[in-house]
Amino acid sequence: xxxxxxxxxxxxxxxxxxxxxxxxxxxxxxxxxxxxxxxxxxxxxxxxxxxxxxxxxxxxxxxxxxxxxxxxxxxxxxxxxxxxxxxxxxxxxxxxxxxxxxxxxxxxxxxxxxxxxxxxxxxxxxxxxxxxxxxxxxxxxxxxxxxxxxxxxxxxxxxxxxxxxxxxxxxxxxxxxxxxxxxxxxxxxxxxxxxxxxxxxxxxxxxxxxxxxxxxxxxxxxxxxxxxxxxxxxxxxxxxxxxxxxxxxxxxxxxxxxxxxxxxxxxxxxxxxxxxxxxxxxxxxxxxxxxxxxxxxxxxxxxxxxxxxxxxxxxxxxxxxxxxxxxxxxxxxxxxxxxxxxxxxxxxxxxxxxxxxxxxxxxxxxxxxxxxxxxxxxxxxxxxxxxxxxxxxxxxxxxxxxxxxxxxxxxxxxxx
Numbered sequence: 001x002x003x004x005x006x007x008x009x010x011x012x013x014x015x016x017x018x019x020x021x022x023x024x025x026x027x028x029x030x031x032x033x034x035x036x037x038x039x040x041x042x043x044x045x046x047x048x049x050x051x052x053x054x055x056x057x058x059x060x061x062x063x064x065x066x067x068x069x070x071x072x073x074x075x076x077x078x079x080x081x082x083x084x085x086x087x088x089x090x091x092x093x094x095x096x097x098x099x100x101x102x103x104x105x106x107x108x109x110x111x112x113x114x115x116x117x118x119x120x121x122x123x124x125x126x127x128x129x130x131x132x133x134x135x136x137x138x139x140x141x142x143x144x145x146x147x148x149x150x151x152x153x154x155x156x157x158x159x160x161x162x163x164x165x166x167x168x169x170x171x172x173x174x175x176x177x178x179x180x181x182x183x184x185x186x187x188x189x190x191x192x193x194x195x196x197x198x199x200x201x202x203x204x205x206x207x208x209x210x211x212x213x214x215x216x217x218x219x220x221x222x223x224x225x226x227x228x229x230x231x232x233x234x235x236x237x238x239x240x241x242x243x244x245x246x247x248x249x250x251x252x253x254x255x256x257x258x259x260x261x262x263x264x265x266x267x268x269x270x271x272x273x274x275x276x277x278x279x280x281x282x283x284x285x286x287x288x289x290x291x292x293x294x295x296x297x298x299x300x301x302x303x304x305x306x307x308x309x310x311x312x313x314x315x316x317x318x319x320x321x322x323x324x325x326x327x328x329x330x331x332x333x334x335x336x337x338x339x340x341x342x343x344x345x346x347x348x349x350x351x352x353x354x355x356x357x358x359x360x361x362x363x364x365x366x367x368x369x370x371x372x373x374x375x376x377x378x379x380x381x382x383x384x385x386x387x388x389x390x391x392x393x394x395x396x397x398x399x400x401x402x403x404x405x406x407x408x409x410x411x412x413x414x415x416x
Contacts, residue, residue, distance in 0.1 A: 002027075005045040010037030018048065062148075063182060069134050073104040075160055077111065078139070091152075092118040110134050113145075121300035123147060126144045137305030141284055144301055149291045156288060169276070169374055176377040180385045191392050192227065198223040199400070206403050212401055222400035257309040264310060269378055269413045275370040277311050278337065282363035289356040311337070328355070 004027040006017045017035060021027035027042050069077075077098050084094035092115045099111035109129045115128035125144045128135055146155025159403060199220050206213060206221070213221070226234065248255045264270045281302050286299035298318040306312040314335040321331030327346040333340045342362055349358030 002044055003047040004031075004042055006035060006042045007040040008029040008035050008037040009040055010035075016038065018134070019047070048297075068136070069106055069107045069171070071163065073102060073107050074139075075163045075167065077102065077107055078156055078160040078163065082153050082160060085156060086153035097328040106134060124152075138166075138280060138284070139305060141301050141322065145284075145288055145291060145293070148297075151291070155287075162283065166280075169370070172271075172371075172374045173377065177381065179380045181379060183385060184388065187392060189391055191346055191396070194396060195220065195223050196227050196231075200228070202400055216395050216399035216400065217403050219395065234252060253309070258310075260307075260309045264308070267384075268377065271373050272370075272377075273308055273375055274311070274337070275366055277308055277364055279363065279366040279370045281306060281315065282359060282366055286356060286359040286363045287312075289359055295328060295355075363392060 001342050002021060002023070004021050004024070005018055006019070006027070008017060008031075009118070015037075017031075017348060019027070019030060019034070021030050024042065024044065027044075028039075031039050080098050081091075083093050084097070085091060095111045095115040095118065098170075099108050099115065102108050103109070113131070113305070114127050116126065117130075128140045131138060142155050142159035142162070143231070144151070148151035149155070165369055191335060203221065203224065206217060214324050249259055250256075263273060283296055284305060285302040288301055289295070293301070296319060299315075301321060303312060303315045303319060306315065315338060317334060320329035320378060322328055322332065328350060329343050331341045332346060342365070345358050345362060349355040
């Protein structure tokens with residue numbers, strides 16, 4: 001949104017009003033509807049500092065308060081909506097009934113607003129766009145599919161099944177990470193206690209040596225000083241950084257793109273993101289192709305539900321290739337995301353007219369790869385966990401015992 005300034009002549013006086021609009025045409029329309037008087041000019045201007053700060057505060061609070069609907073509540077509500085739609089109940093009445101019955105506050109707010117917007121004449125997918133964060137990209141993509149094919153109830157049933165599958169994978173991921181996470185938390189607490197209460201006991205001894213201390217001891221003493229003198233400020237700084245970083249990612253596409261790019265370079269995480277994205281993309285794409293949606297349009301909808309921006313950018317090139325008349329397998333090959341076997345399968349599907357069947361098999365393959373990564377995640381994390389624990393124990397041991405050994409050698413040297 002851009003900032004515009006409208007100069008209005010009212011009651012013989014010129015007044016300026018600031019507001020936001022997409023472009024100059026929208027700004028002129030808004031000024032005519034909003035303000036009484038003669039519009040002298042509407043120009044794009046620089047947003048005042050106080051307005052900028054107020055907008056930052058509003059967006060920050062909105063991001064803190066904003067929360068997604070609980071997965072279990074969303075899955076149950078989608079199934080209810082599918083059943084009610086299949087029974088011929090109007091969609092706005094179904095949404096209202098679900099909103100009234102649910103105990104999930106986020107779901108109640110979202111579904112109530114969806115019902116109101118549909119009563120105002122908007123389509124379900126269009127009004128869901130306002131709640132992309134709460135509902136997720138996959139929900140909007142499948143609802144669009146249902147509206148395009150005229151089988152909204154079937155699309156909702158498929159959506160509920162996909163959401164349940166994603167929920168099951170999330171649970172598997174959390175279970176796989178539970179043990180490493182708990183061990184690391186326990187080690188972090190133990191390390192903090194040792195730094196805060198044990199290291200200070202040796203500090204006076206180390207200082208009495210009046211000798212050059214080894215690097216591990218210097219690191220321990222620096223950490224002890226920071227923990228005991230600036231501990232609350234460090235925690236406050238971490239919290240402030242987290243909130244600011246979250247705000248920046250949610251509101252700045254360039255920062256979000258670089259963050260997603262960074263995640264794709266991290267060991268293990270890159271494979272989880274890549275194969276979960278390709279699994280969902282091929283699953284939705286196969287549903288769209290099976291429903292008879294044109295390839296370019298199916299790609300557009302499938303790509304729209306992808307969260308990772310670098311992967312989304314690569315897959316968008318596939319749509320451009322298809323729109324220019326190129327083969328789907330060629331576009332997929334150019335992304336360098338798909339193995340040669342997958343490219344060959346898609347090419348065979350295009351040549352034989354069984355693309356929907358082949359894409360479905362590709363979706364099953366990526367689901368299998370993703371499940372295998374999740375199942376082996378705990379074992380893959382263990383070496384990293386052991387390395388971190390070993391480094392912490394080694395730092396404590398060397399930091400405390402090296403000066404003690406030096407002291408013992410010095411005493412032994414004097415006696416001889």
